[in-house]
Amino acid sequence: MRIGFIGLGGMGSGMAANLLKAGHEVRVWNRSREAVERLLAQGAVPLDEPHQAFAADVTISMLADDVATRAVLLDSGALAAAQPGAIHLSMATLSAAFVGELVEHHRQAGVDYIAAPVFGRTDMAAAGKLNIVVAGPPAAIAKVQPLLDAMGQKTWPLGEEPVRANVVKIAGNFMLASAIEAMGEASALVQGYGVEAGDMLEILTNTLFAAPAYKGYGAMIAERRFEPAAFKLTLGLKDVGLALSAGQARNVPLPFASVLRDNLLEAVAQGEGDLDWAALGGRAMKRAGQA
Amino acid sequence: MRIGFIGLGGMGSGMAANLLKAGHEVRVWNRSREAVERLLAQGAVPLDEPHQAFAADVTISMLADDVATRAVLLDSGALAAAQPGAIHLSMATLSAAFVGELVEHHRQAGVDYIAAPVFGRTDMAAAGKLNIVVAGPPAAIAKVQPLLDAMGQKTWPLGEEPVRANVVKIAGNFMLASAIEAMGEASALVQGYGVEAGDMLEILTNTLFAAPAYKGYGAMIAERRFEPAAFKLTLGLKDVGLALSAGQARNVPLPFASVLRDNLLEAVAQGEGDLDWAALGGRAMKRAGQA
Amino acid sequence: MRIGFIGLGGMGSGMAANLLKAGHEVRVWNRSREAVERLLAQGAVPLDEPHQAFAADVTISMLADDVATRAVLLDSGALAAAQPGAIHLSMATLSAAFVGELVEHHRQAGVDYIAAPVFGRTDMAAAGKLNIVVAGPPAAIAKVQPLLDAMGQKTWPLGEEPVRANVVKIAGNFMLASAIEAMGEASALVQGYGVEAGDMLEILTNTLFAAPAYKGYGAMIAERRFEPAAFKLTLGLKDVGLALSAGQARNVPLPFASVLRDNLLEAVAQGEGDLDWAALGGRAMKRAGQA
């Protein structure tokens, strides 16, 4: 298939590479040129402007957030350049409100909009092992399924309304943040009694909580290893904000998300914004006066 | 080994049965007689008074809480009847403060006190598959290891100070409650956008949160299936209280535990105290006005 | 002075009337015509378009929120019609972020921007008894001081940077909401022991808390009298949101504001959005299962 790919960050680069490996023609655009260069050897075709990515069977976007997506797709006029009948596979983590706006813009442009945010970090993206939650027009999804298969280990369908995929992504990140905070508080608690956080987390992440999320973040919290950041704390704050605003729009109180927001803000105020968001787990220990 | 076993509730009955299967002589006491009767066929010897359970190589207690343990072991004079050099393997979920008190009583009585609370519900107890966290005098632990092996799938050592095992147990239950609340809030969030909680939880509990705790409670929340109660919500409130009081004694703020306590109290006030504590997850949906 | 006045809601009508009483020439614009009609008998001059209000010595705006202010002042082109050297006295409760944006627009237009939000409800506005917090260019403030004196009982200066007046207004409303919540929780607590909320509040609002805010809201909570709404709960939710977003922009965690937001959202979800925001105080009793 002929694919236009917009956004070659840590995630997008791996995803585009897997599409190339699967034999697709992939034309790429990125704000900075270096990421583009790295993909040329693998067969990517460079684009000068984002609107060129819409001259394709399927356009994939994987930008940082609402702001970047608005700038590149809407304000630049890129979407307006799309052919009616085109498909836009939007894989970034976007707010529920902005997805509503995007859906309307696409409807007017006659472009099918598929929301397909992903679970997994850059290593999973590079390995084609992402979990992809997808919602949009069924025929369009059927058409892009080979692309989703090339990028992910599994696709999880959520119906026709695109925003549904986004809120599941947002809910998942909220649950991750909650798990980090819970491990942090539990660590502060047992350390108050002389138990190493690592000893407690070793037990729990091999029994009740024997899940990837707990094992990975648990080890970081136990070792206070918050650098280098695979996912910055400021991005975590942004994502918890997505949960809160999505909840507010539907009158859904989220008391855990409120606590997370306050603790993440405190971390940023204390200079920890560039650490991995696992550092949220370290705040509980600092509040308790533990080293 | 000759064992005195005090407390044949859902957990204790299964544990005592496994000790009998392993060939030990088990003499049992329980407040109500029925539980005793059920074990006789498996070879248990009934006792009339709790103090008789201390005429043994090892006395095991598995009572409901601080209050029951205080009544049966201290107020009744049972511990005072123990032989110096005896071992008490205390497996209940007790408060950090009360364990401190118990340790002192045992020191005065010349009895080794081992704290060995367990992770696992009644089915795990019956199957001998408990995870046991243990702390106490090393020689005493070595002596009871065959008993722990008969009752559990694994023993997790936490050093010599008994209270350490208890706070790890308390921390684990706090993390469970946090997981339930997080799933409940995430469910309310996605339902605000027309996504079934079950569809969201199916995805997350098979990927990032593919852990026993999430799968089990996630299914209950998705189906709003809170009866029959395997672990009552009022017990969950008690356990979150153990975390808060243990934290307070060491100046450890636990903001998630505070939210949990408030939400559990609200559930009790709304008549849900006898439901399974997974009903905590349902509160988030009710607060949002969802059916 | 020749005044253009935009926004004749419950507050603006009273304020404009007091300017007329003080002998000023007041030309008024409002989205709906009825409010304009009511002021004509008092000598107001009706305007057809908001931009006409900027053909004046001082333009006063008192619109509902960011959205209304943006629509009427910016999107309509009204501000662009202002003469360089004009003064805009902006008295609405606006977000810190939007005020920053407005300041920049006014700088470009060569118009002095004074922020002067007010404390007081419609009866205080009608009586000219508002408390006005003001920040902006000193010379401009000196020029409008007679107008502030006509509308308020006292002006509280906060320096040259307009946003400072807005955040003090936002902080004050946050403190009001906190007082309502605190009275609600205290009421639920004592009612759990058979004490009427009114009996408790009678004591406290005549001693430690003998302040207007406590007496007024205390009486409403004691009597569960939340209709008619002098200030709707949904507006309270908006204002608490202003505190949270202003805090987030400066990395200031506000845990009380987070609780307020969750409880106000819950109230809206339960159908109480159109009640007076004193109904926030009633939520605590409902959560406790009290009638």
Add this chain to the structure above:
Amino acid sequence: MRIGFIGLGGMGSGMAANLLKAGHEVRVWNRSREAVERLLAQGAVPLDEPHQAFAADVTISMLADDVATRAVLLDSGALAAAQPGAIHLSMATLSAAFVGELVEHHRQAGVDYIAAPVFGRTDMAAAGKLNIVVAGPPAAIAKVQPLLDAMGQKTWPLGEEPVRANVVKIAGNFMLASAIEAMGEASALVQGYGVEAGDMLEILTNTLFAAPAYKGYGAMIAERRFEPAAFKLTLGLKDVGLALSAGQARNVPLPFASVLRDNLLEAVAQGEGDLDWAALGGRAMKRAGQA
């Protein structure tokens, strides 16, 4: 009247002195002797043992907390020495649960128990200006009314059930703590925008919040003046704990109290336990990284 007075701390000394001034015979007991010596010149009669204070028409106790009250009145056997028909005027801030226990002990001893906790600090106690909330047997209250009049500026009756007076006292202290936290958060918010906390609090405590509680604590927060402590932060933590436990016993969630507890614990963990509890207001600024 012949009065036995137990507990001559900062509060009790002033109260006993006012009883002496009013012409009563006051026999006093205190754990440390110095406080007793100071009252002798004013005509007090020293007692060697607390039980002697029960050989009186009315016994007044004003001890630090549950623990001190239990030790001096119950464990020492003092109450057991009381004559049937005696009156005990219990003025300390005690927990709801312990008051229930005390009422039962007094019933068995045939002694009338009146709960009469007070609002006001040591200066108010010395000046006879306390506000006293009272509940107990009407005839007994009528008899001690002259004593209440000598110690307080006003007595607020709350019926026959003693615990009612205690929960109103507990609710009042919870509302004070909430006011301190709200002022602290509001201060952190405006300081994020360059407004001095003192400038904001000057406005609000002279308008909406023109109440003694806000003026006094507001000034301390504005000046970060938390020493010397008129009421230690650790005592504030204890009192918030009284609210939480009283609420828990009646299934009343108190989310503000939960936040207060966490923030007070954090303050203690950070070494601020001996500061005045107004320091709670300073935590919000510290969390935001403000000096």
